Amino acid sequence: MEGKLSSVAKTLKPSPIQQLSYLAERSNAINLAEGFPDFPAPPHIKDAAVSAITSDFNQYRHVQGICDLLADKMKQMHGSDVDPLTDIAICCGQTEVFAATMFAILNPGDEVILFDPCFETYETYILMAGGVPVYVALDPPYWRLDEVKLADALTAKTKALVLNSPHNPTGKVCNMEELQIIAEYCRKNDCIAVTDEVYEHLTYNNKPHISLASLPEMQKRTIITSSLVGWAIGPSCIVLPIRNIHAKVTDSAPAPFQEAALTALTSPPEYYKSLKRDYELKRDFVFKLLEDVGFQVQFLAMGSFFIFAALPETCKLTDVEFVEELIKEAGVVAVPGCGFFHGSSENGNMCRYIRFAFCKGDATLTSAAYKIKRLVDASGQLNVTEVSRIIKKLLNIQGASP
Structure with missing residues (x-):
């Protein structure tokens, strides 16, 4: 019956962001992929x-x-x-x-x-x-x-x-x-x-x-x-x-x-001011976390509730590979940035960005920080030994050096 589908239907694919959310739920991982709060509505x-x-x-x-x-x-x-x-x-x-x-x-x-x-x-x-x-x-x-x-x-x-x-x-x-x-x-x-x-x-x-x-x-x-x-x-x-x-x-x-x-x-203005203050603190927390890990976060988000960060220079993984390992090794789900790029390579390396949603409760963000930092050595850089192991496993090559 697939031959009965319209040409448009044949081109549609599941949302990668929603699929990552489903994966987070199935694997009991922390979901920093989809942009929905995990704390109660007012x-x-x-x-x-x-x-x-x-x-x-x-x-x-x-x-x-x-x-x-x-x-x-x-x-x-x-x-x-x-x-x-x-x-x-x-x-x-x-x-x-x-x-x-x-x-x-x-x-x-x-x-x-x-x-x-x-x-x-x-x-x-x-x-x-x-x-x-x-x-x-x-x-x-x-x-x-x-x-x-x-x-x-x-x-x-x-x-x-x-x-x-x-x-x-x-x-x-x-x-x-x-x-x-x-x-x-x-x-x-x-x-x-x-x-x-x-x-x-x-x-x-x-x-x-x-x-x-x-x-x-x-x-x-x-x-x-x-x-x-x-x-x-x-x-x-x-x-x-x-x-x-x-x-x-x-x-x-x-x-x-x-x-x-x-x-x-019709909520009072103070509600919106309080909301912005809370989100700004969450943004700063995640920004500092990613910076400490070695992500290239030159741009501090001025709006929304996402941080779009480039992988550390020491990391030779693509965005998809990194997200896969982040799930398996740290139990945290984020979104590979390549899904947001559609044009030419003018934007630089389109496979080097990760999107993190910070519209989560403080306990969630604290737990995510702890899990991500488990991939970090004492100097505050990505654990080079761990990255090398990941590269060898994913690319199936010997003697890979990050």
Whole structure:
């Protein structure tokens, strides 16, 4: 029956990140791979969902309350005037809203610019919609945008550009200069910008998050996608088709979770400040750990809850080999960086990066630190003897020297 599959279905593969999470669960390893917290959600948000369930909020529900709140938030945060009746679509998570956006704007052959490295699902939905991903390499180790590379990537077929800031996997937050470059190219080339702003509230060191839609003339050509229940904010001519696609795919976000989302959106400012403080401490803890082990972590994540670190120079393993050994020898799961790279080798060695998620409880991170340090000698460098043994085993060669 495999011959009955569509050409698109034949190309789809399981998510490496989810597969690593399953492996962590099966092997009872510490999961620093998938970006989900392992500590409890805030009580007031859980209570809102429970209250909705016990009050029988269990049918299809109109999402206007969330739209009204989001319109207010856009005004407060970015100075944008958004019509809650026509300019906001509520879906079921950022993944679905991104997919619906691609289906709403792309025709076969349309090109979409992606900044490399980037999250795995973007390419999938562009291809499913018949589009063509075009990758623009960001320059390591600070993952800066090169204006020349962006200009070279634009063609007469360019329909859209995807911007993820704060960025997964690197933790980069775009500065105003980079946003102005992107905005200028979108305006000049009549290009739609689709932004992934899932981590908009998680920026550190007083680094502000600036939405591309807030720049001059960009609100009318930008679709903001984000998480919680999952929403798209943009011009009605695109948002209304996104709503229609959503209605044909999943129809409605679960009513109790809509109530919880409303509660989360109305949380006091101190809640968000406290959240950022906690995550910043977790980031600093993991950064110091990796630095002590010998990882090359020149870039301190300014947003999201990931650290993207290059393997130590003394380590001759690829990212995949290192993650395999990290699981077997230390009982810790992380993500090989090669899965985030799709373009050319302009980004340097694409098999030298590992993504670590730090959105975990203090006990989890402390235990992970202890386990990782078991691979470290007293001088604070990777244990050369252990690395040599791993290389010999994986590459099946004699006398390998790291």
